[in-house]
Amino acid sequence: MRTLCHDLTAATPGTEVVLEGWVHRRRELARVTFLVVRDRSGLAQVVLPAGSTVPPEETTVRVTGTATANAQAPGGVEVTSAVVEALTDDALTPPAELWRPALDVSLPTLLDHAPVLWRHPAQRARWELAAASLRGFRSTLDGLGFTEIATPKLVGSATESGSSVFEVDYFGRPAYLAQSPQFYKQQMVGVFERVYEVGPVFRAEPHDTVRHLAEYRSLDVELGFVRDHRDVLAVLREVLAGMVAAVTEREDAVVRTGARVPLVPDEIPVIHFADALALVGAPADEPDLAPEHERALGAWALAEHGSDFVAVEGYPMAKRPFYTHPWSRDGAGAPPRPTEPARWSNSFDLLFRGLELVTGGQRLHRPGDYEQALRARGEDPETQAAYLQAFRHGMPPHGGFAIGLERWVGRLVEAANVREVTPFPRDLHRLAP
């Protein structure tokens, strides 16, 4: 019966224990040899006679020995009188010493050697926080009456625009990889009313920045019977609080990553796009926020509201997709905006520590509004007939949002590049390992 390293502390001294794991570190001293074993739960110390042969670091081993109390050992218990059995051939030397407290490698080295370098406890912990976040995301939404859905990634036409989509040879005819589950999650609001999906999305944009990937994990939410985007934002607040709570539960991983876990305020500060432009000193006719504007707004939210999060609402309609609901005066959530009402939308971005993390908002729900919106952009509604079908059959006022998982974890652990928080990133240059 195997004992996990973490549970060795609780083993009765004098009993036989079996550890299974990786050789994390060998230390050959004059009078004794130490072997540190690593498994999914943590580390354990094994004491062997001087001159013992121990397989090289990263080899998998089974250690059979006696649990022995030792105040000096990590956890207060070590293994003595041990027999070490290798479970595979001697491991190749990794490109970095994984037993050192910090993993000090360049980004290309990390990416090229992901399968071995992600074993480093501090590196592994980054993804453990991602996994915890997914758990918190789902459990929050399950508790709010949402249904998990799975929508197709192979689609017959480009979702939102034809400019940044991967083409697939689909049994001899062209198909595309879904840029987002947007159209499908909206249609599924007609069925389940409240839906979410965690899945890959694909962007063929030739970006080469520290925050874009060609394939990433999108945490998508959509819900019906909202008054306006403020109701959507309220659900987003609950979701973030649930993700933070789940991350906090993984205290060991928080410590290993050095993550600063944010507080989610009871109400996330909201600023209108027009006010945001004024605040950061940008021209009043700017259609979008530049990265430096986002950083300035993040600093403002922290200074003024003590919040790592800030929502910017009312983004100009001109920069939002055709399904975006225009700014509404009658929504019970958001205050009226008397100046230039036609310019603004019921949509928002959420910034986390000065970086865009979430895009969301209210969508159109009347079929006539869709036809008008498409025509206004010079598109024939017929090209979106399958999508519009759901609206002709009766849809509620609805909205939703999408969180980028890698950006979330990246900001959480304050990584310089999203490629540092996912083992196998995909971008313009990288398709392996």
Next chain:
Amino acid sequence: MRTLCHDLTAATPGTEVVLEGWVHRRRELARVTFLVVRDRSGLAQVVLPAGSTVPPEETTVRVTGTATANAQAPGGVEVTSAVVEALTDDALTPPAELWRPALDVSLPTLLDHAPVLWRHPAQRARWELAAASLRGFRSTLDGLGFTEIATPKLVGSATESGSSVFEVDYFGRPAYLAQSPQFYKQQMVGVFERVYEVGPVFRAEPHDTVRHLAEYRSLDVELGFVRDHRDVLAVLREVLAGMVAAVTEREDAVVRTGARVPLVPDEIPVIHFADALALVGAPADEPDLAPEHERALGAWALAEHGSDFVAVEGYPMAKRPFYTHPWSRDGAGAPPRPTEPARWSNSFDLLFRGLELVTGGQRLHRPGDYEQALRARGEDPETQAAYLQAFRHGMPPHGGFAIGLERWVGRLVEAANVREVTPFPRDLHRLAP
């Protein structure tokens, strides 16, 4: 403040309530008009004066009225003195009456009109069981120390074979859609020891059967430090029990689908492939089980063991992928197999009601074994260098399995075709909606 239809039962008679949902059914009688509202939680009855105008079925509405006890009403409470406000334009008539107990449409009609026809409570319930299954899958594995992972769907080479893979134009060079997360989940065993993933997998096989899809949801599991495939099977048993428990919790959806929820025995019956061939009267040199053999084995397991599940172990090496571990005599789980030991593998299929639902087994873990296995199949180990890197850096004995979500739900509700249990199936002919 909105009241969900399901919660109307608990409303204090005489208080004002607001329902929001779809017009499920209108019934205009001589002296009264009934409106049945449907939301995500269920149905509620609204009583209106005769001759009232009610929007057509499927239109979304807000109903404001008085909760009134009525023993005749579903749930014992109905809404009277009601004002009905349409939230969108009058809905188009659906291709079937969604208020009838059964949805009686052909498969092509169901698929072409998925966004509206999946609103039928019995149809929607099928996916609600899928969502519950996902929840049970994850919570079981979270409890067993597994880490959720997300592996790339865009890959640089075909995962297991070049014959059935979709090609993607990846910034001007060829990439492929992952047929499975097999190689990545194995590599991540080196990091997290126990991993799982729920994600899309893509098969470009021109199958046109009732059980194959070109894109489906795979529930993948992989774990280290196993003795042999019997340890993997033991985890699969726990996972199935967790999925069944979660399905059972959704009693309302079980009732609406008419699903027969299986019992998961404490130990799933296991039969060796050679014995399975003999049992079904197939020639002893058959390399695989035909669908009729699977059905016969399912019937045998039910009759002999009272089990809806049966595992067939020891599949011929010749029909298994190169990473398959050969039959081992020293594993503590499976009994020795003295005849033709080289022919058999430490792998299994799990049949659910006579249909292959899961494939799993132990994998090779020594780098030398991989090189030998690839060479024996005429492949150059260099072509798999990135994959083999993890094994050279020290991997434990490990194994895993993959469950097809649509097949699971299909068998659960005894659907004739997997296309009936997922709203947007993809196959040789179908890429829309």
